Amino acid sequence: xxxxxxxxxxxxxxxxxxxxxxxxxxxxxxxxxxxxxxxxxxxxxxxxxxxxxxxxxxxxxxxxxxxxxxxxxxxxxxxxxxxxxxxxxxxxxxxxxxxxxxxxxxxxxxxxxxxxxxxxxxxxxxxxxxxxxxxxxxxxxxxxxxxxxxxxxxxxxxxxxxxxxxxxxxxxxxxxxxxxxxxxxxxxxxxxxxxxxxxxxxxxxxxxxxxxxxxxxxxxxxxxxxxxxxxxxxxxxxxxxxxxxxxxxxxxxxxxxxxxxxxxxxxxxxxxxxxxxxxxxxxxxxxxxxxxxxxxxxxxxxxxxxxxxxx
Amino acid sequence: xxxxxxxxxxxxxxxxxxxxxxxxxxxxxxxxxxxxxxxxxxxxxxxxxxxxxxxxxxxxxxxxxxxxxxxxxxxxxxxxxxxxxxxxxxxxxxxxxxxxxxxxxxxxxxxxxxxxxxxxxxxxxxxxxxxxxxxxxxxxxxxxxxxxxxxxxxxxxxxxxxxxxxxxxxxxxxxxxxxxxxxxxxxxxxxxxxxxxxxxxxxxxxxxxxxxxxxxxxxxxxxxxxxxxxxxxxxxxxxxxxxxxxxxxxxxxxxxxxxxxxxxxxxxxxxxxxxxxxxxxxxxxxxxxxxxxxxxxxxxxxxxxxxxxxxxxxxxxxxxxxxxxxxxxxxxxxxxxxxxxxxxxxxxxxxxxxxxxxxxxxxxxxxxxxxxxxxxxxxxxxxxxxxxxxxxxxxxxxxxxxxxxxxxxxxxxxxxxxxxxxxxxxxxxxxxxxxxxxxxxxxxx
Numbered sequence: 001x002x003x004x005x006x007x008x009x010x011x012x013x014x015x016x017x018x019x020x021x022x023x024x025x026x027x028x029x030x031x032x033x034x035x036x037x038x039x040x041x042x043x044x045x046x047x048x049x050x051x052x053x054x055x056x057x058x059x060x061x062x063x064x065x066x067x068x069x070x071x072x073x074x075x076x077x078x079x080x081x082x083x084x085x086x087x088x089x090x091x092x093x094x095x096x097x098x099x100x101x102x103x104x105x106x107x108x109x110x111x112x113x114x115x116x117x118x119x120x121x122x123x124x125x126x127x128x129x130x131x132x133x134x135x136x137x138x139x140x141x142x143x144x145x146x147x148x149x150x151x152x153x154x155x156x157x158x159x160x161x162x163x164x165x166x167x168x169x170x171x172x173x174x175x176x177x178x179x180x181x182x183x184x185x186x187x188x189x190x191x192x193x194x195x196x197x198x199x200x201x202x203x204x205x206x207x208x209x210x211x212x213x214x215x216x217x218x219x220x221x222x223x224x225x226x227x228x229x230x231x232x233x234x235x236x237x238x239x240x241x242x243x244x245x246x247x248x249x250x251x252x253x254x255x256x257x258x259x260x261x262x263x264x265x266x267x268x269x270x271x272x273x274x275x276x277x278x279x280x281x282x283x284x285x286x287x288x289x290x291x292x293x294x295x296x297x298x299x300x301x302x303x304x305x306x307x308x309x310x311x
Numbered sequence: 312x313x314x315x316x317x318x319x320x321x322x323x324x325x326x327x328x329x330x331x332x333x334x335x336x337x338x339x340x341x342x343x344x345x346x347x348x349x350x351x352x353x354x355x356x357x358x359x360x361x362x363x364x365x366x367x368x369x370x371x372x373x374x375x376x377x378x379x380x381x382x383x384x385x386x387x388x389x390x391x392x393x394x395x396x397x398x399x400x401x402x403x404x405x406x407x408x409x410x411x412x413x414x415x416x417x418x419x420x421x422x423x424x425x426x427x428x429x430x431x432x433x434x435x436x437x438x439x440x441x442x443x444x445x446x447x448x449x450x451x452x453x454x455x456x457x458x459x460x461x462x463x464x465x466x467x468x469x470x471x472x473x474x475x476x477x478x479x480x481x482x483x484x485x486x487x488x489x490x491x492x493x494x495x496x497x498x499x500x501x502x503x504x505x506x507x508x509x510x511x512x513x514x515x516x517x518x519x520x521x522x523x524x525x526x527x528x529x530x531x532x533x534x535x536x537x538x539x540x541x542x543x544x545x546x547x548x549x550x551x552x553x554x555x556x557x558x559x560x561x562x563x564x565x566x567x568x569x570x571x572x573x574x575x576x577x578x579x580x581x582x583x584x585x586x587x588x589x590x591x592x593x594x595x596x597x598x599x600x601x602x603x604x605x606x607x608x609x610x611x612x613x614x615x616x617x618x619x620x621x622x623x624x625x626x627x628x629x630x631x632x633x634x635x636x637x638x639x640x641x642x643x644x645x646x647x648x649x650x651x652x653x654x655x656x657x658x659x660x661x662x663x664x665x666x667x668x669x670x671x672x673x674x675x676x677x678x679x680x681x682x683x684x685x686x687x688x689x690x691x692x693x694x695x696x697x698x699x700x701x702x703x704x705x706x707x708x709x710x711x712x713x714x715x716x717x718x719x720x721x722x723x724x725x726x727x728x729x730x731x732x733x734x735x736x737x738x739x740x741x742x743x744x745x746x747x748x749x750x751x752x753x754x755x756x
Binding site for chain 1 (some may be wrong): 317321325397476477479480483484505508509510511513514688691693695729732733736737740741743744745
């Protein structure tokens with residue numbers, strides 16, 4: 001490049017600022033990435049410069065890293081830090097031997113459940129709370145049940161269920177803890193898991209278990225229903241390995257393991273939208289992940305049938 | 312690898328620029344060729360045959376070019392091969408072969424066609440140096456989605472271009488503006504159209520159907536205009552002047568005017584290499600309409616292989632014909648009528664462009680005019696999503712006018728402009744880091 005007159009050197013200001021700030025962001029990212037890789041794991045493929053921004057957007061792993069660091073300080077005798085130090089104990093197994101899973105049939109349900117007819121008598125859900133990601137947002141918009149509350153948000157996951165805020169027709173923007181402290185629910189339905197597919201199973205289930213424990217503490221009388229993650233379309237699954245039916249099956253087995261058959265139950269709605277291989281049928285979706293608005297009613301209808309004993 | 316990806320911005324571009332600037336001027340075309348090959352390979356590494364196709368066509372047109380002047384059979388042969396490749400791949404996908412369109416084929420085949428036609432016509436001398444020709448075709452700022460360039464101008468720039476700090480600075484500024492249009496506006500506004508598709512075309516309310524089309528219209532413009540500014544910016548950094556591709560098309564007052572402002576380099580290509588050779592408007596009224604029909608059908612087919620693109624081309628032909636027949640005079644006389652007309656026909660034309668299935672187009676028209684095609688599952692959906700997207704929609708509409716550009720010109724190189732660009736750049740990086748990759752829409756065509 002040709003040398004410029006001194007008065008033209010102002011032309012280099014933007015380039016210099018961009019290079020300097022990029023270097024600063026890269027160095028910060030490298031340091032954070034190394035720490036995260038050591039204490040949390042799963043950050044090896046991230047571009048260093050993206051790391052600070054990803055953490056700014058979602059600090060879940062930063063908090064997990066701090067917790068892991070704290071634990072490592074509390075247990076100084078341990079010779080090496082595992083990559084996933086907070087790895088939980090194996091999920092609690094159901095007390096009864098595992099029965100073969102039949103699509104659409106809940107793994108565990110309360111012995112006595114009142115009836116509910118979608119579009120006719122939905123009063124069963126008047127004291128219900130639905131929690132979930134964008135798939136549950138669709139239910140909140142297009143197929144509400146009774147006078148239930150919907151605490152839903154696009155991108156919600158088990159790691160930040162209690163740290164995000166959401167609003168609904170029935171309440172203004174609030175966080176889940178505040179909502180649970182101010183209202184009483186008898187049933188809580190949770191549909192999460194699709195946004196967390198890329199996380200290590202142990203941390204996913206550990207976080208889910210913590211969420212359930214917190215829900216139990218804040219709403220001791222509520223029955224909690226965990227909804228298994230239903231599949232995505234074949235084209236989406238082929239583009240992203242952690243959306244494969246095998247991976248979702250692993251996650252769903254883990255979710256089923258969180259149910260105790262007493263206060264926590266597990267439901268599986270996969271057959272509503274998916275084929276036998278676990279892929280979402282193309283006729284139900286445009287983006288391969290979310291069912292069309294008109295098909296949200298299928299879920300509501302099915303839920304009514306489930307909780308009223310199959311009627 | 313798109314311009315709006317972190318690996319391009321923080322790895323490929325800086326490394327390439329460093330090598331390019333350090334090389335003596337005489338070697339820079341070679342560096343550009345090699346860098347562009349790496350760029351293309353990174354985008355097609357799972358399908359290396361795409362690179363083989365590109366190199367094969369390039370070799371064919373370069374070798375033919377040297378003997379092409381005045382040789383009609385050679386010209387026809389070259390155009391046949393290029394046309395067969397382009398339309399063969401476009402329609403192979405439609406026939407369910409599972410073969411995807413090679414990246415950039417629509418653009419580089421047109422660039423090569425322009426070259427062979429101009430050499431045949433004697434408008435330019437054939438390129439003797441294979442490295443320079445390769446650089447002209449492969450040049451990564453314009454390889455995947457244009458802008459298409461005048462081959463003679465491109466050739467001239469290969470041998471004489473200025474590359475100083477002034478060009479680098481100007482290029483960075485244009486690049487960041489384009490990046491912001493793409494990442495901060497097009498990608499965000501695109502969420503609204505995605506939402507319409509997720510809801511299902513037959514299930515949206517009538518206001519939501521219109522809102523969705525407004526969003527799609529803005530997204531398409533901001534996406535492609537943003538891409539074009541980024542291409543121009545990268546070109547400037549390398550010392551090239553790439554042509555401007557958009558001149559505030561949504562400010563147009565007729566469809567003819569619109570297409571003089573939208574994707575200008577493609578419109579110019581069709582004018583220079585299809586419309587005028589067919590006789591343009593100089594062979595009588597009937598022939599003019601026939602030529603227009605050919606151009607618009609060709610434009611439709613170039614954009615895609617599904618029937619909706621044919622319908623889209625026919626729709627534009629019908630509107631432009633009507634304007635030629637006298638409707639254009641009415642539009643020129645009345646600001647109100649012309650604005651209302653464009654407000655109606657622009658979203659409708661993009662609807663035909665956006666929705667591949669004729670059945671879905673039918674459903675959507677039913678929802679737009681509330682006469683059939685389904686029912687709204689959520690009657691207030693437009694309020695829910697309108698509120699959610701109001702800010703980006705308003706900014707997108709504003710950016711589509713000429714006002715922001717006029718204001719920007721005043722502060723472009725001032726300290727305020729520099730700070731603004733720096734902030735915009737890092738906000739874009741934030742959005743790119745936390746979002747999934749959102750490729751440029753024109754990569755599909």
